[in-house]
Amino acid sequence: MTSPSTPPPAGAGGPRPVLEAHGIRKRFPGVLALDGVSLRLFPGEVHAxxxxNGAGKSTLIKVLTGVHPADGGTVLVDGRPHAFTDPLQAQRAGISTVYQEVNLCPNLSVAENILIGREPRRFGLVRWSETRRRAAELLTELELGLDVTRPLGAHSLAVQQLVAIVRAVDVSAKVLVLDEPTSSLDREEVAQLFGLVRRLRDRGVAILFVTHFLDQVFDLCDRVTVLRGGRLEGEYPIAELTPVTLVQRMIGGELATLDQLSGRAHGQGAERAAGEPFLRARRLTRAGSIExxxxxxxxGEVIGLAGLLGSGRTEAARLLFGADGADAGEVxxxxRRAPLRSPRHAIARGIAFCSENRKSEGLVGELTVRENIVLALQAARGWTRPLTRAKQDELARHWIEALDIRPADPEAQVRHLSGGNQQKVLLARWLLTEPRLLILDEPTRGIDIGAKAEIQKLVARLADEGTAVLFISAELEEVLRLSHRIAVLRDHRMVATLANDGTVTPERLLTTIATGTDS
Amino acid sequence: MTPQPATSGAAGGIGRRTAGHRLLWPALVLLALLLGNLAFHHDFFSVRVRDGHLYGSLVDILRFGAPLVLVALGMTLVIATRGIDLSVGSTVAIAGALACGHLAGAARPGSVAATLTAVGLALGVALVLGLANGLLVSGLGVQPIVATLILMVAGRGVAQLITDGQIVTVTSAPYKMIGGGYWLSLPFAVLLAAVLVALTSFVTRRSALGMLIESVGGNPTASRLVGIRAGGLLVLVYVFSALCAAVAGLMISSNVSSADGNNAGLWIELDAILAVVVGGTALTGGRFSLGGTVLGALVIQTLSTTVYTLGVPPETTLVFKAFVVIVVCLVQSPVFRAKAVRRRAATPRPPTTAGATPQEQEARA
Structure with a gap:
């Protein structure tokens, strides 16, 4: 094992891990998603x-729970090797998973949901009173007072999550995997969930906890395993880490080498920020997604939005495009006041938005490169005023050449293009509408270095030509290099706005992201 | 029927490769069915001129297939938006009942004016029905299958109310022209269907309508974020579908000079959906092919004709039809073809990626 070896947590049931993974490798077409990753889970611990994004967390979970078979490495449960080929096998071996979206039936009662498939029977008939009694018993044991006869859907999402956990633990009580269970819960609900998790831990269940919220890790967990780029970064007792050191380990050590490139945007911030802003948002909010x-x-200004995944970067940007409606605040x-009720309103005012989910929210995969490029312009004109085919061909050819989209075939179906080229198609679509404000959400994620540099250059050039840009990226290097000012988000709040005047170092940005204060 | 193989062969080489592939399978299936008929009836392909009118089995397929082509035409655009319109059969019945009911009550049912009023009445009501479907789907967000199921069930009742539960018979030469007449020795219904198909094809492909419909059906979320007003488009396709069904209803009732609220257009929605699918438009929305739909409708109609020419006993007709449809669908499925090829070749590695369509294969190359 390459990680700093740590002793099992004090008070754990014994020296032997209940679940152990060694040198797990998993390859998907074109990517090595996991490269020799190891993990140890001891009974009675909460392990983060x-x-x-892309570090391999979900792939690892899927390998451990039998959704994907591993290409290499071993998984030991109670010291015995297992090779799960489907989730049911993993469940029989004692590993249960609760996902972010509750996989239960909202129309069935709480009792039915907990015991479905395992109802007490007599002569082949379900004994309903016994079912209800056992479900109530399980809930009481875990200090949850619920009416088990009510349909699950009548309860809040948080309670549904708790029921899912109770069911998972009752099915097989050795290892519980919680995949981002708190991302849609509010503060009190999170506390309720943590109470349940702690009680389960005290009963000797090993809990693997996946989250993006740093506070929760320090609040709840005993140890943490950090992955980066499909490799194991290390395994640490939580007491040895601070939020800053944890974020550093997640993001990586390349921070020191970016300085020679980061001079670009420095020093122009003040002059570009002078005068009337193109867009001004005040107290803009949407419940549950951004404070x-x-x-x-x-x-002409590039504003960077920095923060960890799930910190509210995308949510903040979507309000500025009318993709989601704001609950309060004004833009x-x-x-002039401009209520952005829908993307159409925003587009009419010169705002463009490239979603981080290129495939599901950006491109229409079945359509050709040409059609995807002209789509925004055509949508603005309406169907009765078509762009002629000659005009479409001209636009497509121009932008394919300008952004070096490959293959340079306007009639290729866009879904067959690589990620970087798809991103360029999406950029071309919006650039030809000549937007005043361009919102780019993770425009360089999952694309190769060459395309990344080209897109960064393009952003800088657009700003020089007077376009306002809102640039969202998980890569601090990129944000620091391009932005004139940087807004930092943490746990769905905008915690600071830093002028990128040369005094912002990667370390300072990191500290702000990790602690929420600009020290 | 020589044009079909020529189409696929020629189109394969030039720029419109995808279109060539798209129409290849429905065309082959149609050709196979026609040749199958020829084997049983050697004069199946013969077309004669009698009384200045074209006669023959092929002409009959086109003539009786015209209403289905029209219904399937409207259905194609609805399916392209990820929707479905189950109410077209009822709309067929209502349109026929309204037109015949009006003519039966008119002072001079044989006049052109009365016929035009009857046609206008049917189309006007169909427009309202389509509007109702479209608003349920786009305005209230009702699932298309549920929204149109309402009219599918209720519409039959409405048609019977209009005809008082009777079969209304009319005698009107101008009205008879729509479904049963001939113009320049060609069946008028075929000409009408051809003109409407050509017009629809022209409008969808020359305006941006086709592209925006495909975008909304292919990726609704992305379409919203790109600023497409999907609501208007949805209403438009349901109205268009209802109008197509109404014209089909006029043809059917005109051909038999009577309106039967109970049986006119019965199950035609299922034949139309089948025609669209056989024609290569996926039920999951997105890319649509009007040419494919026409071929698909002709396949379904030829199948019905085949049942008679082969002398299949009436009680087994539906089973026979279902069997052929299953075979057609399997032959068209790239996954099935890949499996069949793999089994025959008995090699461990299949020549094609499982699940990839020929278009995908080609686009990758």
């Missing part, structure tokens, strides 16, 4: 699995 925030974006564009 941390890592940025009220203020933001000014000037023409004005060039000094």
């Amino acid at each position: 699995l941390m890592g940025e 009220p925030y203020d933001l000014d974006i000037h023409a 004005s564009i060039e000094g």
Whole structure:
């Protein structure tokens, strides 16, 4: 094992891990998703699995729970090797998973949901009173007072999650995997969930906890395994880490080498931020996704949004495009109030938005590169005023050449393009509408280095030409290099806005992201 | 029927490769069915001129297939938006009942004016029905299958109310022209269907309508974020579908000079859906092919004709039809073809990626 070896937590049931994975490898077409990853879970501990997007967390969980077979490495349960090929096998061996979306039936009662498939029977008939009694017993044992006869759907999402956990533990009580269980819960609900998790831990269940919320890791967990880029970064007792050191381990050590490139945007911040902003947001908020925030974006200015995944970066941006409706707060564009009720409103005011989910929210995969490129312009014109085919061909050819989209075939179906080229198609679609404000959500994620550099150059050039850009990225290096100002988000709040005047170092940005204060 | 193989062969080489592939299978299936008929009846392909009108089995397939082509035409655009329109059969019955009911009560049912009023009445009501479907789907967000199921069930009742539960018979030469007449020795219904198909094809492909429909059906979320007003498009396709069904209803009732609220257009929605699918438009929405739909409708109609020419006993007709449809669907499925090829070749590695369509194979190359 390459990680710093740590002793099992004090008070654990014994020296032997209940679940142990060694040198797990998993390859998907074109990517090595896991490269020699190891993990140890001891009875009676809450173990955090941390890592940025693409680090391999979900792949590892899927290997451990039998959703994907591993290409290499061993999984030991109670010291015996297992090779799970489906989730049922893993469940029989004692490993249960509760996902972010509750996989239960909201129309059935709580009791039915807990015991479905394992109802007490007599002569082949379900004994309903016995079912209800056992379900109530299980809930009481875990100090949850619920009416087991009510349909599950009548309860809040948080309670549904608790029921899912109770069911998972009752099915097989050795290892419980919680995959981002708190991402849609509020503070009190999280506390309720943590209470249940602690009680289960005290009963000797090993819990693997996946989350993006740093506070929760320090609040709940005993040890943490950090993955980065499909490799094991290390395994640590939580007491040895601070939020800053944890984030550093998740994001990586390349921070020191970026300085020679980061001079670009420095020093221009003040002059670009002068005068009337193009867009001004005040107390803009949406319940459950982003706390009220203020933001000014000037023409020619690049604003970076930094923060960990799930910190509310995307949610903040979506309000500025009308992709989600704001609950409160106001937006004005060039000094005039502009309620952005739908993307159409935003587009009409010169705002463009490239979603981070290129495939599900950006491109229409079945359509050709040409059609995807002209789609936004055509949508603005309406179907009765078509762009002629000659005009479409001209636009497609121009942008394929300008952004070096490959293959340079306007009639290729866009779903067959690589991630970087798909991103360029999406950029081309919005650039040809000549937006005043371009919102880019993770435009360089999952694309190769060459395409990444080209997109960064393009952003800088657009800003020089007077376009306002809101640039969202998980890569601090990129944000620091391109942005004139950086807004930092943490746990769905905008905690700071830093002028990128040369005094912002990666370390300072990191500290702000990790602690929420600009020290 | 020589044009079909020529189409697929020629189109394969030039720029419209995808279109060539798309129409290849429905065309082959149609050709196979026609040749199968020829084997049983050697004069199946013969077309004669009698009384200045074209006669023959092929002409009959086109003539009786015209209403199905129209219904399937409207259905194609609805399915392209990820929807479905189950109410077209009822709309067929209502349109026929309204037109015949009006003519039966008119002072001079044989006049052109009365016929035009009857047609206008049927189309006007169909427009309202389509509007109702479209608003249920786009305005209230009712699932298309449920929204149109309402009219599918209720519409039959409405048609019977209009005809008082009777079969209304009319005698009107101008009305008879729509479904049973001939113009320049060609069946008028076929000409009408051809003109409407050509018009629809022209409008969807020359305006941006086709692309926006495909975008909404292919990825609704992305379409919203790109600023497409999906609501208007949805209403439009349901109205269009209802109008197509109404014209089909006029053809059917005109051909038999009577309106039968109970049986006119019965199950035609299922034949139309089948025609669309056989024609290569996926029920999951997105890319649609009007040419494929026409071929698909002709396949279904040829199948019905085949049942008679082969002398299949009436009680087994539906079973026979179902069997052929299953075979057609399997032959068209790339996954099935890949499996069949793999089994025959008995090699461990299949020549094609499982699940990939020919279009995908080609686009990758």
